Amino acid sequence: MTRVVVDPLTRIEGHLRIVTEVDGNGVITDAQSSGMLFRGMERILLGRDPRDAARFTQRICGICPTAQSLAAVNALDDLFDVADQIPKNALVTRNIIQGLNTMASHATHIYVLWGPDLVNPVYRNILETIGDTGSALWKELLYRYAPISYKINGEAIAPGKAYINAIKEKKRLEEAIALIGGKMPHQMATIVGGTTYNPTVADIGKLAGYYYQLMDFINGSTLGIDHKTWLDNTYRASSPQSAVKFLLEHLQDVVDRSLASNDFSHSAGWGDVELITAFGSELIGEKKLGLPASFKLDRTGGYDTSSNVGFLTYGVFYDVENGDGYDPLNFGQSGFQKAAFINSSLEKKKFDHKYITEETTHAFYTSKGDLHPFDGVTDPVKTAREIDFEGDNQSKYSWIKAPRYNGVPCEVGPIARMIAMDEPLTMGLIKEFTDNGYSAANSFTRMIAKVQELLMLSEQFFKWVTTDLDPNGKYYVDADLSMAKDSQGIGLWEAPRGALGHWVKTDSDSKITNYQMVVPTTWNASPRDVNGVPGPLEQALIGTKISAAENLLGVDNTNPTGILHTGRSFDPCLACAVHTIDLTGENKNPRIFNIV
Secondary structure (H helix, E strand, O other), X not given: OEEEEEOOOOOOOOOEEEEEEEOOOOEEEEEEEEEOOOOOHHHHHOOOOHHHHHHXXXXXXXXXXXXXXXXXXXXXXXXXXXXXXXXXXXXXXXXXXXXXHHHHHHHHHHHHHHHHXXXXXXXXXXXXXXXXXXXXXXXXXXXXXXXXXXXXXXXXXXXXHHHHHHHHHHHXXXXXXXXXXXOOOOOOOEEOOEEOOOOOHHHHHHHHHHHHHHHHHHHHHHOOOOHHHHHHHOOOOOOHHHHHHHHXXXXXXXXXXXXXXXXXXXXXXXXXXXXXXXXXXXHHHHHHOOOOOOOOHHHOOOOOOOOOOEEEEEEEOOOOOOOOOOOHHHOOOOOOEEEEEXXXXXXXXXXXXXXXXXXXXXXXXXXXXOEOHHHOOOOEOOOHHHOOOOOOOOOOOEOOOEEEEOOEOEEOOXXXXXXXXXXXXXXXXXXXXXXXOOOOOOHHHHHHHHHHHHHHHHHHHHHHHHHHOOOOOOOEOOOOHHHHOOOEEEEEEEEOOEEEEEEEEEOOOOOEEEEEEEOHHHXXXXXXXXXXXXXXXXXXXXOOEOOHHHHXXXXXXXXXXXXXXXXXXXXXXXXXXXXXXXXXXXXXXXXXXXXX
16 A cells, blocks of 8 residues: 655645555555645634625635625624515626626636646556647647646646646736625625625626627637537537437537547537547547547446445525525525535435534534534634644544535535536536436536536526616615624635635624634535544545556656646635634734744
8 A cells, every 4th residue: 555645736826735545556545635724714713803804704715815805794684684675686796796707717727727737747658549639639638738837757847738728818817806806806795784885787788798708718628629619519408318419419520520530629520628528528529529549537436336425515696687685594596506415315405504513523623513604613722733744533633614405525615516406518518427327516517517508508698798787776785893792704605616604693783703614625625524534525535546547557656647637627626725823822802813
């Protein structure tokens, strides 16, 4: 047995440590997911004016601060008892801001955080085994996805075109947020009671302009066909079977027209979706299309048939078809993307926040038991010697708590949202995979779900901007501090990476007495719970082969692509960490920490 550690796993978003045990056949037999930094934002908020939460919580993350602000604002709307009065235009504006941030985050993940793994040098060696076709494909992958400052055998590789264009697109989308949010990161528009800014007619025109720029990126890189044609035949397909039929016929047409000439360019119909779908999946590429090789990403990051991992989404984006207001306790029951709990058999159940708990048996905190977030405690261990990342599965080994839904570890993110809304392409692909002995969720299906959500959301964004937003409408209702006296609020939302919840309680002075946040990576990268059940990422790693394409070129523990693909398919974000811990015991104010 060999111990393989990747630390850190993530490229730009915090520090996630993955520890695995690998057997002599190159199969991961055990895994630990460790968050390396204390996340103390809940303690910083204690004793403060609750309205601060919408500003403070954005500092959790620079990639998806908007989601943290909106989860906080939802909790505050509930706390101040004004959620049913929020003007429709404020809800539309919040949707637009979140939609822009989600699209920017997805583009960043697909092209900057995940895409560079497709140009791992081992894939050059694998593709060389299929001759000229492999050489041409490798050159195209480098042309698109090579990261900045990349070298292979000492030779500098120019940054990939798709990689660079995705960074530019992220910049444009965040400029659009700043247009109506004041700035980005950490926009200032979303507040309890509504939003601070009324977009003008000119702003609406500019937002539409950002949409057309996004479509240029999608049609010029992401897809090899027009985005409307794609969505008409996938998202709006009559059935999951017809969506998959369209996909396979489209891919077969691209293959037949270009494979003989070894032309994998965008002009030959090979958008990023086509390229990743055809060559990323063993089932689709090799078994369905007859391609000579694939990266077999559908063989990595799946769940064993005996695993008990659910899928969870709180729903996201306000239902603006019914005018003003929303219900915080029943959020996600209607609208664009709905709330649901989906069990390991893919049976959909009604979501109820009362089933959410967190516990810390294997995390560096002192609280005991399964606590609902309203009663949650964020009390770190007291001494440095208690923080040991080298412990076994009986010890504490992570700063991440272990959330569960009715006792079940849950994967959150785009694939959970797509299943909850019965998105035809996602559901059709899942059936194809499960019918052929693959896991429904794997490194491949997670990424396809994310791409599909990006494409769907771009269209929905245009509707919010051009149809639903009224520059002459109302955007705010008054929310005085006295309205938050002896109260509590729940804020359910979805970050790009998945289910995000904020829970707040106040005292007779309307000051925060407890604030708890359960963020997406807390769900996905959680450690074992009190029953020893691993979190979703840990379970997805167990059974995955350590080396590229199912150890095709042999076992290489020094290049653990199985860990890289699996871990990054969850889009982990550990930037939810505050880097200071008070080990002196001298700070009586829980909002102040010493660096020691």
